[in-house]
Amino acid sequence: MGTLSHVITLHGLTSCSYAHSHSNPRFNTSLPTRVPRVFAKLKTQNSTAAIDFTDPYWKTKFKDDFQQRFRLPHVTDIFPDAASVPSTFCPKKRTSDFPGNYPSDDDWHGYINDNDRVLLKTIYYSSPTSAGAECIDPGCNWVEQWVHRAGPREKIYFKPEEVKAAIVTCGGLCPGLNDVIRQIVITLEIYGVTKIVGIPFGYRGFSDKELIEVPLSRKVVQNIHLSGGSLLGVSRGGPGVSEIVNSLEERGINMLFVLGGNGTHAGANAIHNECCKRRLQVSVIGVPKTIDNDILLMDKTFGFDTAVEEAQRAINSAYIEAHSAYHGIGIVKLMGRDSGFIAMHASLASGQIDICLIPEIPFNLHGPSGVLSYLKYLIETKGSAVVCVAEGAGQDLLQKTNATDASGNTVYRDIGVYTQQETKRYFKEIGVHADVKYIDPTYMIRACRANASDGIFCTVLGQNAVHGAFAGFSGITVGTCNTHYAYFPIPEVISHPRLVDSNSRMWHRCLTATGQPDFI
Ligand SMILES: Nc1ncnc2c1ncn2[C@@H]1O[C@H](COP(=O)(O)OP(=O)(O)OP(=O)(O)O)[C@@H](O)[C@H]1O
Numbered sequence: 337m338g339t340l341s342h343v344i345t346l347h348g349l350t351s352c353s354y355a356h357s358h359s360n361p362r363f364n365t366s367l368p369t370r371v372p373r374v375f376a377k378l379k380t381q382n383s384t385a386a387i388d389f390t391d392p393y394w395k396t397k398f399k400d401d402f403q404q405r406f407r408l409p410h411v412t413d414i415f416p417d418a419a420s421v422p423s424t425f426c427p428k429k430r431t432s433d434f435p436g437n438y439p440s441d442d443d444w445h446g447y448i449n450d451n452d453r454v455l456l457k458t459i460y461y462s463s464p465t466s467a468g469a470e471c472i473d474p475g476c477n478w479v480e481q482w483v484h485r486a487g488p489r490e491k492i493y494f495k496p497e498e499v500k501a502a503i504v505t506c507g508g509l510c511p512g513l514n515d516v517i518r519q520i521v522i523t524l525e526i527y528g529v530t531k532i533v534g535i536p537f538g539y540r541g542f543s544d545k546e547l548i549e550v551p552l553s554r555k556v557v558q559n560i561h562l563s564g565g566s567l568l569g570v571s572r573g574g575p576g577v578s579e580i581v582n583s584l585e586e587r588g589i590n591m592l593f594v595l596g597g598n599g600t601h602a603g604a605n606a607i608h609n610e611c612c613k614r615r616l617q618v619s620v621i622g623v624p625k626t627i628d629n630d631i632l633l634m635d636k637t638f639g640f641d642t643a644v645e646e647a648q649r650a651i652n653s654a655y656i657e658a659h660s661a662y663h664g665i666g667i668v669k670l671m672g673r674d675s676g677f678i679a680m681h682a683s684l685a686s687g688q689i690d691i692c693l694i695p696e697i698p699f700n701l702h703g704p705s706g707v708l709s710y711l712k713y714l715i716e717t718k719g720s721a722v723v724c725v726a727e728g729a730g731q732d733l734l735q736k737t738n739a740t741d742a743s744g745n746t747v748y749r750d751i752g753v754y755t756q757q758e759t760k761r762y763f764k765e766i767g768v769h770a771d772v773k774y775i776d777p778t779y780m781i782r783a784c785r786a787n788a789s790d791g792i793f794c795t796v797l798g799q800n801a802v803h804g805a806f807a808g809f810s811g812i813t814v815g816t817c818n819t820h821y822a823y824f825p826i827p828e829v830i831s832h833p834r835l836v837d838s839n840s841r842m843w844h845r846c847l848t849a850t851g852q853p854d855f856i
Pocket residue numbers: 506507508509538539540571572573574596597598599600601602603604606625626627628742743745
């Protein structure tokens with residue numbers, strides 16, 4: 337995140353740690369840059385270790401650790417003798433007896449090799465002071481970080497006729513949920529799976545006896561992407577992991593596709609670990625869903641693009657209202673619990689925002705350098721102004737709350753209403769006319785149908801989720817990394833919410849676009 341530390345932390349964690357094997361022959365541990373392993377000096381802190389950058393071999397240690405952390409948990413970790421069979425999915429050509437066995441081509445198969453990798457970071461920063469620099473060591477050395485490429489494998493670890501696959505959607509709504517459900521079902525059928533079900537209303541559907549699993553097929557899902565929401569319904573809270581795995585066992589589910597955000601993925605990883613503990617051959621695959629875009633390491637999450645696009649309508653209305661009124665001020669509140677990506681990108685896209693306020697950047701409303709003084713300046717100089725505020729912004733200005741939702745997420749105070757009230761009060765107090773209009777499109781930006789770009793994104797994510805399950809992986813999730821599709825072990829992408837970096841080029845671009853000063 338642009339910060340530089342002389343000591344980096346090595347985790348060495350795996351998602352199924354008790355079953356972890358470094359010697360799995362399926363994975364080539366000798367990437368091209370590997371150099372002889374030397375034991376560098378370690379500074380141990382609890383269960384983690386730190387690298388001493390004066391050690392000439394620290395890079396090797398870092399790469400080894402990285403490779404270990406990003407290794408994908410696999411069915412062979414628990415069942416070393418698990419047999420694979422040739423894939424029933426053929427990327428190249430199909431016979432007429434769909435979905436039977438496909439012929440293979442000796443020269444070109446179109447499968448992903450297990451040793452294919454995607455480069456996680458693509459910029460070489462020559463100095464820690466370079467804009468947005470993300471350096472590992474004080475010298476900003478180039479260290480390759482590789483993650484696993486997503487896609488269909490030549491060998492599969494599940495026989496389609498023995499699969500019962502389930503899909504569950506958890507957390508809040510997000511544009512594209514139906515597109516992902518649809519593509520998972522279609523791809524499963526292409527592999528030859530016939531038993532596919534949807535679990536209604538998130539994890540709750542595993543415990544609530546009144547909720548019946550929904551049979552899914554291509555016919556059922558054919559047109560579901562034409563509307564927003566989730567065919568299966570969503571929920572927060574719900575049963576514990578043990579109850580969920582009991583339910584998986586009772587239902588005979590051996591492939592579980594989990595669509596959700598940070599919380600849902602924490603749950604998916606716990607389900608994966610519990611299945612490992614019980615020695616169940618179940619593949620648990622996540623597909624990150626969040627309009628907040630707060631999942632680490634990936635370019636973006638599905639639904640984010642659509643949410644930003646939908647937010648334009650609210651911003652444009654606020655602009656027109658403000659611009660058409662005498663001393664008009666428009667205020668738009670957008671979602672973003674802890675991360676301000678929607679507000680930042682919507683501000684950049686619209687070109688109509690004068691002030692963008694996000695959770696990651698502290699600001700004052702009052703005082704000579706506060707937002708309100710600047711609004712006065714804008715009214716005096718350009719006659720109107722538009723503010724975009726993310727829901728998690730400026731919480732330090734409001735009374736603390738202990739309220740949480742069913743999943744344990746903090747329910748924040750309403751910064752949008754507060755900004756509106758304080759703006760009205762301020763202009764009244766200084767005796768300057770101001771016509772303040774407030775728009776809160778909160779649920780409108782996530783209840784809509786996915787746009788074309790998200791539609792394609794969801795389709796490819798859905799396909800790759802199924803490929804990952806058939807390849808025998810579990811406890812993983814799928815995303816894009818520098819536009820390439822990759823698999824990640826779940827713990828690596830949810831260790832904390834992804835935040836807007838105040839030193840990033842994107843935030844600086846946003847500041848350039850709005851022209852706003854610091855409000856501190
Ligand atoms: N640490 C956790 N371990 C196990 N399950 C969890 C954990 N955190 C949340 N969950 C479960 O995951 C589900 C969704 O969590 P949550 O409501 O936080 O949404 P989310 O997946 O983060 O999505 P959103 O981006 O909409 O907030 C809930 O059913 C919740 O019980």
